[in-house]
Amino acid sequence: MSKPPPALQDLAAPEGVCYGCGCAHPSGLHIKSHWDADGKHVVCTYRPPDQFTGWPGLVYGGFIAMLVDCHSNWTAMAHHYRAEGREPGTLPRIDCVTGQLNLSYRKPTPMGVELTLKARVEGEVGRKSRVICEVWAADVLTVTADSIFVRVDAAQLSSQAASRVETTA
Amino acid sequence: MSKPPPALQDLAAPEGVCYGCGCAHPSGLHIKSHWDADGKHVVCTYRPPDQFTGWPGLVYGGFIAMLVDCHSNWTAMAHHYRAEGREPGTLPRIDCVTGQLNLSYRKPTPMGVELTLKARVEGEVGRKSRVICEVWAADVLTVTADSIFVRVDAAQLSSQAASRVETTA
Numbered sequence A, B: 001m002s003k004p005p006p007a008l009q010d011l012a013a014p015e016g017v018c019y020g021c022g023c024a025h026p027s028g029l030h031i032k033s034h035w036d037a038d039g040k041h042v043v044c045t046y047r048p049p050d051q052f053t054g055w056p057g058l059v060y061g062g063f064i065a066m067l068v069d070c071h072s073n074w075t076a077m078a079h080h081y082r083a084e085g086r087e088p089g090t091l092p093r094i095d096c097v098t099g100q101l102n103l104s105y106r107k108p109t110p111m112g113v114e115l116t117l118k119a120r121v122e123g124e125v126g127r128k129s130r131v132i133c134e135v136w137a138a139d140v141l142t143v144t145a146d147s148i149f150v151r152v153d154a155a156q157l158s159s160q161a162a163s164r165v166e167t168t169a
Helices: A010-011 A061-083 A154-168 B008-011 B061-083 B156-168
Strands: A042-046 A095-105 A115-122 A130-138 A140-152 B043-048 B095-105 B117-123 B129-137 B141-152
Touching: A042 A061, A042 B156, A061 A095, A061 A115, A061 A140, A061 B043, A061 B061, A061 B141, A095 B043, A095 B061, A115 B117, A140 A154, B043 B061, B043 B141, B061 B095, B061 B129, B061 B141, B061 B156, B141 B156
Parallel strands: none
Antiparallel strands: A042 A115, A095 A140, A095 B095, A115 A130, A130 A140, B043 B117, B095 B141, B117 B129, B129 B141
16 A cells, blocks of 8 residues: 655644644644645545534534634645645745634534545635635535635744733733 | 532533533533623633644634634523523523534634633524624634524434434445
8 A cells, every 4th residue: 555645734834733733733633634636626534533522423513613724724825835836845834824714514414424624715825815615424515614814924923922922811 | 709600501401412512521621601790691711721722822723613613502592591581401401503603813812811702692593593702812802703503403413413324424
């Protein structure tokens, strides 16, 4: 069996500490996103751990929001790298943050099934990019999302946060 | 010091297993929602555990989505009980599920600060209710949400999910 290709996260942010997608988070979800063969979508598969139940037998909607948030953001960043004609992992690093996260829960999502997230950028890849994401439980579309991701200077973001902690903690 | 009054979750669903708000979940977040003294809002305070970081020093947006999802749903259910002139914990139990979850991330949310969620129903309390929720990090409004929660028959929901697992797993 051939080794799977490295994910966008492994290529572009191996030191990431995000609970959802950080490669270096000690106990996080470690979601992995890859370009689809169609060259348009970015895909992620994930089997929800038992603890992330909402109702008995159903996946917790807040857990799905975590998957969609990180995977949609990586979809935006993948499109930015491509728009600049370079590979994820080349410098300078591209970072985006969530501006809006909008989810529609269309059907209950059953536990015990691998989920597939399929996302793409709709319209221009710009400072703010719109990402459409579908969540499939096997062949059932259970959740759709239509969200905005904003390109940022990560160093600036962290220094803003540090100054805010000092003034509000 | 007087004992705090029981939360909506403790009164109405002590057997709940939801990762975000279930009183009986062995390792979940166990968020607690209470009517505010103003009789209009429902509030929840929560200090994000260290693991739920996004960027260094910042709370993970997907974690905030979990808090908002459960607390907004409990806000809808609290309004349903009140609209029927009865207390949470009386039977039959009222259940709602998330129809849409729409979050706007306005500012980075710093780690190390207790968050306050303040939510209310906007408009009619009906089969579908609209809930506005604000997330405050001390005195800074960092996230707003405008979401829809749908009243359901919980028994029917679980049986639907069970039949879906059988056909898709």
